[in-house]
Amino acid sequence: MSVRLDEQLPATGHVIVIEDDSVVRMLFEETLAELGFSSATFDNAASALTHLLRIKGECILIIADQGLPGGIQGSEFIRLAKEQWPLIPSILTSGYVVEEQLIPPSTIFLHKPYTLNQLEMTIVAVLQQQRPLV
Template sequence: MIVSRDLQLSIEGDVIIVEDDDLLSNLMMEILSDIGAGCLAFDTADDALIHLLQSHRACSLVIADHGVPGQILGTDLAKMVKEKWPEIAVILTSGHELKVSDLPSNVRYLQKPWAIDSLVSTVREVLHPHGRL
């Protein structure tokens, strides 16, 4: 277990992870599973978008790396998700500094390398913005 049991969250719906680095993708899946999330991981934003469009399952959060292979960047996916599904929380990550002003106002940015505590607290903030667990 990576995360303490007292950090468990009430997460309804899947968490979609878009990360082409297998190590980071697996780490995020383990962290999020430890805090109570059901996760699906994709290497490309293209595949994640297709899943979102075709799935009948609820999604509560998308965590996308900006620089993933494929036709769609993580930033583009973040904008599309917020336009089509405004209720889905979005966290965008990148190893390169991004201009937060270029992102939709309701997309959180988490620069790599991030600490486990930073990821967990950011997930908590976007899923429970008013402090309700």
């Protein structure tokens, strides 16, 4: 079954990605660009938080890896972002088991390894939850 992503996603938007693996960050950038989104990618949460504050929360999605260097984990970053901007949808990723209580409310957890198709479908699912009903 083939799904037309262009019919299911907003036309444009800015996505923040926090991933410490440079290869995975690059894959996120390419995948998001193919889906029509601009992105800002970071290898740590502190830099991403500075960016999010600078753009005043103007993004359509946050994708964060749980295991990040620098003391702020992905789930913590998502919670901080949602305190200020509660409607920003989010995806938390990890190659490890993450206890359910650590996953912020309304955040989808995507376990590594995942396929590009799984990533795309998860992005679609998260963004569709935010779309107003017509």
